[in-house]
Amino acid sequence: MRKARYIGINQLRLEDRRLLTGTGKYVADVRFPGMASAAVLRSQEAHARILEIDTSRARALPGVLAVFTARDLGGVGGIPMRLAPREALQKCFQKPLASDRVRYVGEPVALVVAADRYIAEDALELIDVSLDALPPVADLELGRSAGAAVLHASLGGNVAEHIVMRVGDPEGALARAPVRLKERFRIQRHTGIPMETRGLLAAYDRGTDTLSVWGAAKVPHFNRQILADLLGRPETSVRMIETDVGGGFGVRGEFYPEDFLVPWAAIALGRPVQWIEDRLEHMMATNHSREQVHYVEVGVRRDGTIEAMLTRAVHDMGAYVRTNGFVAPERAAAFVPGPYRIRNFLAEVDCVMTTKTPTGSYRGPGRYEAAFVRERTIDLVARELKLDPAEVRRRNFVQPQEMPYNVGTKAFGHDVIYDSGDYPRLFGQALERAGYEALRAEQAEARAKGRFMGIGLAPFVEKTGVGPWETARVRIDGSGAVAIYSGVTSVGQGMETVLAQICAEQLGVPPEKIIVRHGDTAEIPQGAGAYGSRGTVTGGSALWDAAGKVRDKLVRLAAHRMEVSAEELELRDGAVVLPGTDLSMSFRELARAALPGQPMPAGMEPGLDISAYYVVKETAHPYGVHVAVVDVDAELGVVKVRKYLIAYDIGVAVNPMLVEGQLVGGFAQGLGGALLEELVYSDKAQLLTGSFMDYLLPTSVEMPSSVEVLLMQEAPSPHNALGLKGAGEGGTVAVGAAIANAVEDALAPLGIRVTTLPLSPNAIFELIRAARKAG
Amino acid sequence: MSQRVIRLQVNGQPREGEAPARKLLVDFLREDLGLTGTHVGCEHGVCGACTIVMDGEAVRSCLLFAVQAEGASIATVESLADGERLHALQQSFHECHALQCGFCTPGILMSMLAFLSETPAPTEEQIRVALSGNLCRCTGYQNIVRAVQMAAARMAGK
Secondary structure: OOOOOOOOOOOOOOOHHHHHOOOOOEHHHOOOOOOEEEEEEEOOOOOEEEEEEEOHHHHOOOOEEEEEEHHHHOOOOOOOOOOOOOHHHHOOOOOOOOOOEEOOOOOEEEEEEEOOHHHHHHHHOOOEEEEEEOOOOOOHHHHOOOOOOOOOHHHOOOEEEEEEEEEOOHHHHHHHOOEEEEEEEEEOOEOOOOOOOOEEEEEEEOOOOEEEEEEEOOOHHHHHHHHHHHHOOOHHHEEEEEOEOOOOOOOOOOOOHHHHHHHHHHHHHOOOEEEEOOHHHHHHHOOEEOOEEEEEEEEEOOOOOEEEEEEEEEEEEEOOOOOOOOHHHHHHHHHOOOOEOOOOEEEEEEEEEOOOOOEOOOOOOOHHHHHHHHHHHHHHHHHHHOOOHHHHHHOOEOOHHHOOEEEEEEEOOEEEEEOOOOHHHHHHHHHHHHOHHHHHHHHHHHHHOOOEEEEEEEEEEOOEOOOOEEEEEEEEOOOOOEEEEEOOOOOOOOHHHHHHHHHHHHHOOOHHHOEEEEOEOOOOOOOOOOOOOOHHHHHHHHHHHHHHHHHHHHHHHHHHHHOOOHHHOEEEOOEEEOOOOOOEEEHHHHHHHOOOOOOOOOOOOOOOEEEEEEEOOOOEOOEEEEEEEEEEEOOOOEEEEEEEEEEEEOOOOOOHHHHHHHHHHHHHHHHHHHHHOOOOEOOOOOEOOOOOOOOOOOOOOOOOOOEEEEEEOOOOOOOOOOOOOOOOOOOOOOHHHHHHHHHHHHOHHHOOOOOEOOOOHHHHHHHHHHHHHHO | OOEEEEEEEEOOEEEEEEEEOOOEHHHHHHHHOOOOOOOOOOOOOOOOOOEEEEOOEEEEOOOOEHHHHOOOEEEOHHHOOEOOEOOHHHHHHHHOOOOOOOOOHHHHHHHHHHHHHHOOOOOHHHHHHHHOOOOOOOOOOHHHHHHHHHHHHHHHHO
16 A cells, blocks of 8 residues: 555544534434424333224324324334344334334334424323233343243244354363352443434425435435335335434434334325434333343363353343344354453353333444453452452463454354454553553552552453445546545444545545535445444445545546556646646546547546445454553442543554544443443333433543543454454443453452442442441 | 514524424524524433523523523524634534534533633533533543633633
């Protein structure tokens, strides 16, 4: 590669100006004359038979245009899975409106369309629903027991899927191991909570038979296919349009019941319909995530070397299987081994249906859970053997000469194979940067004074740049401007800037001058989207290829016109120039020269408009280490994160400033999961934390004063031209693990064992009280 | 529900609209006055995305009815930039990468505008406390704190 000019610089974001001046357009900002507003009636019962829905009073309210129930939708099918479809899971798909039974609090039962949202909400109160209550299934472990009510009769029970991943001889190796430990770990239900709730605006044009849907996010092309299939329309008659998106985090942009209902209502009523989820709906309607229980057994040698690790886990699917409902349980199983050589391994996961909000992916799905289980286990081993937890980790790392390393587990049926990296080296660099030895000395002093200071370590390996493929198209338009049409989408992470930088590198045009288009399926007919830390890796690789081909064509065309050799030419600020002369052709001139009928080199096709695909054959695996330093106030139960370090090797950082932004922001979400956030259900499966008054997100005062990022670029991926690995989730995945390890370390003098999250003041207080009682 | 006439100053201009008594100020600003830069994040006064400056104080426009703003003087995010020139706060947010999805950003800018007018030379601790009424899910706040520090210095230097 030429010396990089735009890749690797801290380019300020191209998105910022509109977002800072209030001129961005989120879906609620798109408004049409004659637009109607929709509101969804949601079940207030966790599990019940629907006896009758009487909408007559609601329909009679002035301003109400229509009230729809399942009967009006005809035989519409269930919402299919986007990822990893499996036969048993299909029995648990959700229909857009409940017809005979409701299975969670928040399940859509009816849709009101009215002149405005205020009237629509009035009408919700006038719908009379009679229900016959059924027993709830609130607990994931009780859910799989024989006596539990069954949610989906055709499944025959509540276990929708049983995942097994087996490497070597786990039971035998465990039996032979000189030291064996076991523990139960629990990760609580929590989720992404983007600051912008979901929303849609659909408009149907009868003349051209075109349905347009604003508010698509994350995966507009997949959703277009699902919507077209459910409506029985050709895909091309459905146009999905991505607006500015107020955060995704895995939950936003998947296909939900409303993604069918709102477009369907727009067609049925022949006028634009907008639905903007309110926050109270969001808490019960948008995917939850993370809830798992693991029963872990580990067998080790006395030096800390792991002989066998087994986890038998339960994953809470919620009431229905959502579009990406299989990702978290499968990834959890696949990523428990993490950066360690564990040649005898077993993960079994029961995916259990419960009468709670359905679950899906949340930033680092399965890996947050896996890291907590694995790194807690390593610390338990260290304590048992009276070894430094850093030393136990060193003794188990996969070594650089073992790369590529086949873990033996699977993700979407593909072997998990780590592509590159030196895990022990990065671990050493992280400990050195954190001042690990000095911290241990400081801890000893603190303990002598009766203070509770703890240090937590959590190395991890990520999976990024996931498939199946991505597209990019680069075009030099008639005015000479460079336009990118990308199949990836933006959920606020700065995708436009990163794509512009990659294209700028090929074409020698500053990023600010490049036009980046994405997310409108009429402009970009194919694409995959933004998930699994893939945008830069897959969209960037496709773009690198397309822009490189445009570059070659520009140069060959200019060489032909100038009658010089292509090797002598350079690209500079929107022109192809012959250095040392005044010979130059602007992109505008070249665009004209590339029109059909113009003289061209033999065999060259007209046009400066080239598309490319990047097909993912192997995923890219960045790796990192989190180091947490905490002080615990044993009287208040408050954990203060004094210092936090994230060391992360992502191969190549296109924009280090944005990568750091991803890591620090990702950390804040991980911290919420570690200390604050929990979607609590009563034993009747009623959601108790349905607002920001009781579901607590981290604020500026919970964050440590400085989260330090050690961004490394030593191990590029061999699987793409630029060596890219994804950066979106590595800030999040190890936080629960590192904080839990630090808290247990801080409270070690009291003999406390941390096995559940979140570590709220209540939880810490209870841990201390229980330990004091026992002691 | 009967319509009420509401007259107020918005971003230095006299504005007038009609709305039912129950209409939230944020909906009035967005739907009736077309100022969609002010966002709705929670509708229960916790997230701060809808923060505007009303008669010199930062307030949550989801906790007020439009009729309560009768006669008030309101500033929204649309008032900050001077033509193409960004306000010091906006410029500092841009340079410090203090926004990602940008949804919470207008509310944070308006909160910080009111805060800096009362506390022109804040400590980091003061900034964090002032910022704690605004939720951001993307950035982890670190760069926002830096941006506010930078803006305070720039505004003091003016």
